[in-house]
Amino acid sequence: MEKTVNHKAWFLVLPVLVLVAFSAVIPLMTVVNYSVQDTFGNNVFFWAGLEWFQQVLASPRIHDALMRQILFSAIILAIEVPLGIFVALNMPKRGFWASLCLVLMALPLLIPWNVVGTIWQIFGRVDIGLLGHTLAKLGISYNYTANAFDAWVTVIVMDVWHWTSLVALLAYAGLQSIPDAYYQAAKIDQASRWKVFRYIELPKMQGVLLIAILLRFMDSFMIYTEPFVVTGGGPGNATTFLSIDLVKMAIGQFDLGPAAAFSIMYFLVILLISWVFYTVMTNLDKREGI
């Protein structure tokens, strides 16, 4: 239905525009500014053109970090999405136990990133950590500070522990929106448990799963705090993901130009992949509608 036309409404948007300008557009422009200039200090800048971009694109160090990052996000999605759905399917539908489950599920989401990192950093330590010590007692060699594989496992398990709840809660919300009549109809049709999942639950969860996947992808692709606290990007560069690398470059080495160029490309890559995800999933939806 057509709405009333009233241009005064634009004034109401003004504060938001100002806020966004200060919080996003201006800092972004600063980064763009750095990315095309060079400096030897004293606030003297030289035009560098696309030199930094070329340098970053050719850097093997950044290639490695990118590959690690993609692998990490892929593993995270492959574990958290099915696990989240599985948890949601097995949660009670209503009553006291449903509320209790929801509270328990929400708990990890309420803990700050660096605290999560610290918890796991201590938890996994071989000398005093419950996990590390127990594993050592069981005769399993485990040391995330020395062994790259162990470091990866620790970071992934930590992320799964922290974020599977989000996927589960979103999937649960999707499941709750399915009217009882669907389940009753499926019973009458004698559909198997698998068919109920495949033809009722999964299609109805599709919308929220899209959001869950997008959120988890973006977040895992930008992960910084937890691995930084637990492994500091090591051992070696084994868990140096893109943002850890970026911080090293910008703060550690003060290579502002390459770091800025890197940031911009990082941002564009996330935007691109998110767009691809979104388009593929919504098109999937449309094609089925035909």
Added chain:
Amino acid sequence: MARITLSNLAHSYLPHPKGPEDFALKQMDHVWEDGGAYALLGSSGCGKTTLLNIISGLLRPSQGRVLFGDRDVTDAPTAERNIAQVFQFPVVYDTMSVRDNLAFPLRNRRMDAAYIRARVEAIGRMIGMEAVLDRKARGLTADAKQKISLGRGMVREDVNAILFDEPLTVIDPHMKWELRTQLKTLHRELSHTMIYVTHDQTEALTFADKVVVMYDGRVVQMGTPQELFETPAHTFVGYFIGSPGMNLLDARIEGNVAHVEGCAVPLGAGYGPVGGRAQIGIRPEFARLTSAEGLPVRLRRVEDVGRHKIVRAEFFGREINIIAEEGAGIGPDMTRVAFRPDKINVYSDDWRVAPAGRLGEAA
């Protein structure tokens, strides 16, 4: 296909019901014949959905038994009852094609593929969707989706009964008559036992051979549309069926005469003593305005609804509705209302009293 027997059935949602008011469904005994088309009709909260849920197995009754044929299914879960159900809102498997939707219940029962193909084509034709069998169900209109639900309900030939729970709620008004007449035709072709729950009298009366009118957790009448119109067994049926509903007047019954506010109204039959609150009921269709005979009334309004006129008259504070023909002249001297004696029903505490005998036979 099976006869459905409700034996000594009652249900309360409370764990320890005390009085009859705690029962959503009051004690009842009914037998619904194999292959019949039944409608459960009543306004919201009358217990019709509770009764449907007991038959489908969603709810276990607090007392009594449910029998399909000779088998006691009171404790059997839905899946074992071998029934089909069509819900208020369309339940379709969105990601499947229309064809796969219709075939779903058959495939799950591992029927022969050739049989499934033929059966799905036949049902597709019956519901008028043969042209869109290969389309995805998602994106179809609510009407079309509900037709798929209807089709899926009818695809199995061996079901004990097909239950319909207000299936036309989401259908556009001008499509309703098409679907409800289609359902009637389908019943004739398939001869399954069908139970149709609705609050819409036209849907119920059009669809069913026997209409089960429910009120306050009770079945107040089970009868043909004709019986519901001419001899309502309860004043609620008189009120609920027909528009406007039946006129009711407090009366004292003496043989074949009713005394209403001191006026004598001749009845078509003789009655024995009528206890409790005695009333006479007459449908507006069988009342007419006259200048000579009948009860004296005051005319309040005449509503011209085109095909006829509804005269709203007042008799000692009680409203009497009269239906007059489209062209009928209503003169200022027409201040009396006369009833057709053979169409008057007598009620005692809201329940219809059977006449003791036709006129002349009365003692």
Added chain:
Amino acid sequence: MALELIGVEKRVGAQTHIAPTTLTLEKGTMNVLLGPTLAGKTSLMRLMAGLDVPTEGRILWHGADVTGMRVQDRQVAMVYQQFINYPSISVYDNIASPLRLQRKSRAEIDRAVRETAEMMKLTPMLARKPLELSGGQQQRCALARALVKGAGLVLLDEPLANLDYKLREELRAEIPKIFEASGAIFVYATTEPEEALLLGGNTATLWEGRVTQFGPTPQVYRQPRDAITARVFSDPPMNFLPVTKAGPRLMFGEGQTAPATGSLAGIADGRYLAGFRANHVEIAPRPGAVLEFDCRLAVTEITGSETFVHLHHGTDRWVGLVHGVHQIEPDTRMPVWLDPAFVYVFGENGALVAPAPYAVAA
């Protein structure tokens, strides 16, 4: 003192939602907008309310131009098909809310709320929340909120469409009473001809965004200007069959003839379209019903006290509406009868050539 629409038109992009319309709604009248879904009833109401601005034309309120004025600045109340109330406050506060916006005194508000509640039979429910009420009572609450404002223009957009038919019957009988008490201009949109007839007043029939006729309701019903108006104002839709006028006789379909009498006597010889309403179809012989048609019964529908008979007459589909309950087997061949006094004659362009003789006599 009236609401005047002068050449009002509404286009959105290339689509015309409302064709140029000129209407005058007088003070204190009940005006029904009758038409099927999507005929433009709601669009026209939104223009009247000021929720939409017309593309062309002017709207006058008591002689003053209000064309571009916002709805908030006009004296308008509106009730919708959905039961729209504030769910978190009591019925009393719901009814009082428009008065509080007008900054009326507390005593004045209390008096107005109680008076309106009494009229709408809501007095016992004043302390309750809207969602604790039945559908009929919720809509009464919405109606009360619209009435209490004392707005000069009250717009009701299919207010009874979402109610069960018994509740609809009850509330429908009350709307004329509250209308008489209010003295405002009422505009009532409905898809049901019977509702229009019950409300009386004036009726504007709408079809595809165009007002096809506007006049006193019984007149529009009995003397429709064209076939479209007749179709819109008949439920079930009017039945049609070809008719030929030759001298003093009319020949209906294939072979049924009757003398052309009354209003039908004066029309020129030629081919026309005859229209008759469902309730004039007789399934038993009756004096005057001299036309007999051989039909096949497709199906019957029973409403409780009346029966719809859906008929096939050759390739034509007809519907008859007869009193009482009749259960007839489908596919039965059956004759039906018609009195030529109930026949409207339309030209090939759909315009009325002669009204039915009975309608002229009435």
